[in-house]
Amino acid sequence: MIKIGLLGCGNVGRIIAAHAESIQIVAVFDIIPGRAEELAALCHARAYTDFDAFMQEDFSIVVEAASVDAVRRYAEAVLRSGRDIVVLSVGALADVEFRERLIEVAGEVGKKIRIPSGAIIGLDNLKIGQISPPEKLLLRTTKPPASLGMAAGTRTEIFKGLAHDCIKLYPKNINVAVALGLAAGRDADVELWVDPGIERNIHEIFAEGDFGDIYVRVRNVPSPDNPATSYMAALSILTLLKNLENPLVVGT
Ligand SMILES: NC(=O)C1=CN([C@@H]2O[C@H](COP(=O)(O)OP(=O)(O)OC[C@H]3O[C@@H](n4cnc5c(N)ncnc54)[C@H](O)[C@@H]3O)[C@@H](O)[C@H]2O)C=CC1
Ligand SMILES: O=C([O-])CC(=O)C(=O)O
Numbered sequence: 001m002i003k004i005g006l007l008g009c010g011n012v013g014r015i016i017a018a019h020a021e022s023i024q025i026v027a028v029f030d031i032i033p034g035r036a037e038e039l040a041a042l043c044h045a046r047a048y049t050d051f052d053a054f055m056q057e058d059f060s061i062v063v064e065a066a067s068v069d070a071v072r073r074y075a076e077a078v079l080r081s082g083r084d085i086v087v088l089s090v091g092a093l094a095d096v097e098f099r100e101r102l103i104e105v106a107g108e109v110g111k112k113i114r115i116p117s118g119a120i121i122g123l124d125n126l127k128i129g130q131i132s133p134p135e136k137l138l139l140r141t142t143k144p145p146a147s148l149g150m151a152a153g154t155r156t157e158i159f160k161g162l163a164h165d166c167i168k169l170y171p172k173n174i175n176v177a178v179a180l181g182l183a184a185g186r187d188a189d190v191e192l193w194v195d196p197g198i199e200r201n202i203h204e205i206f207a208e209g210d211f212g213d214i215y216v217r218v219r220n221v222p223s224p225d226n227p228a229t230s231y232m233a234a235l236s237i238l239t240l241l242k243n244l245e246n247p248l249v250v251g252t
Contacts, residue, residue, distance in 0.1 A: 002244060005029065005059040005083075007074060008066030009039040011226035012088060015234035016063065017043040022242045027057035030066070055081055061244075063237060068092040068171040075113070079105050084112045086237060091167035091175040093182060115183075116240045119230040120176045120203050122216045124251035129184030134209035137184050139163070139177045142193040142202040147228045148173055152194045159192040166190045172228050176203055201230045 001024045006013050009030035017025060017039050025043045030036040033049050040047035048054035051074060062078045063086045064071055071092035078085045079102070093099040093115075106113050117123045120139075129137070145152040148170065159166050163177035164187055174192060181188040184207070200219040207214040220230030243249070 002061065002241065003059040004241065005054060005057060005062045006039070006045070007054075007062050007064045007070060007078075008088075009035040010065065011223050011229055012065035012234045012237065013039055014042070014225065015223065015231070016065065016237060017045075019234075019238050023238075026059045027054055029054040051077070059083070061086065061241075063241070064088055065234075065237065068167070068175075072098060075102055076105055079109055079111045079113070082109060082111065084114060086114045086116060086240060088116060088118060088233060088237060089171070089175055090115050090118070090179045090182065091171050094164040094167045094178045114240060115179055116233075116236040118176055118179055118236050119201065119218070119220055119233045120180065120205065120216070121218050122205060122214070123179060123183040126180065126183040126205075126207065126214075127185075127252050128211060129186065129207070129209065132210050133186060134184055134207045136189075136206060136208040137180065137186060138189040138191070138206040139174075139180055140191040140193070140204040140206070141174060141176070142195050142198060142204075143173065144198055144201075144222075144227065145194040145196055147201060147222060148194055149228075150194065152196055155193060155195040155197065157191060157193050159190060161190060163188045163190050166192060180205065201228075 003024050003026045006028040025045045027046045028039045029048045036047035061084045065088045068089045068091045166174045177190045203218045205216040223229045223231040
């Protein structure tokens with residue numbers, strides 16, 4: 001059974017721990033001691049608030065479900081320790097210099113940075129953009145105002161621009177846009193809306209190229225402890241982990 005170290009003991013960490021049938025969570029790490037201890041108790045792991053001590057444990061992969069800041073701080077050390085890393089806060093990779101360094105380190109040490117599909121569907125075949133670049137790549141995300149910790153009386157557009165700028169303003173809400181761009185090979189255009197009339201986190205993907213045109217809409221149920229994060233994101237990590245050692249690989 002694959003042994004993992006969990007970086008981040010919040011909402012996604014708790015969902016992963018609750019469904020950890022095909023993985024063994026050996027150690028958990030969070031800056032908030034109570035969160036690390038609570039999660040460790042749930043999955044019979046050891047709790048850490050010190051990163052270096054956490055890294056002394058015996059696991060082969062780190063699953064990050066913490067923050068863009070955590071990826072910037074710890075991802076390189078994880079790779080250099082000879083482990084793969086699963087990055088959910090993929091917004092950290094919008095910084096080209098940071099991304100290129102991390103990819104270089106991963107190459108040097110022969111380890112992988114794995115980006116789950118997270119809260120959207122379709123990253124697999126959007127990779128065709130790496131062969132045939134799309135003329136259009138737009139993500140329109142609409143969330144209930146509470147997901148962004150704000151109030152709004154009507155449907156309102158709060159950002160329009162490029163993914164790498166949007167993630168700087170909304171690092172907890174638009175990681176999906178950066179993942180989309182990494183898959184398709186170009187920065188995605190983003191519209192971010194809040195709508196008091198909806199209860200789900202909606203992501204609409206529009207792409208056009210010589211392959212034709214694509215429209216994908218996901219209407220995600222917010223996760224129980226953090227409405228900004230769709231429940232699908234945690235399921236996506238669990239699925240990635242479940243399939244890591246599967247000889248049959250489905251999807252591009
Ligand atoms: N790629 C995608 O599709 C998606 C990405 N996300 C991202 O996944 C991450 C986790 O989401 P949730 O579990 O809902 O967030 P959360 O806020 O419920 O939990 C995050 C946990 O990580 C801890 N943490 C944050 N920074 C840390 C650091 N530097 N060192 C150690 N611990 C740290 C926090 O104390 C907290 O306990 C967030 O960054 C979120 O934006 C969420 C949904 C979709
Ligand atoms: O969970 C979602 O719907 C999207 C999200 O928060 C993110 O990409 O950061």
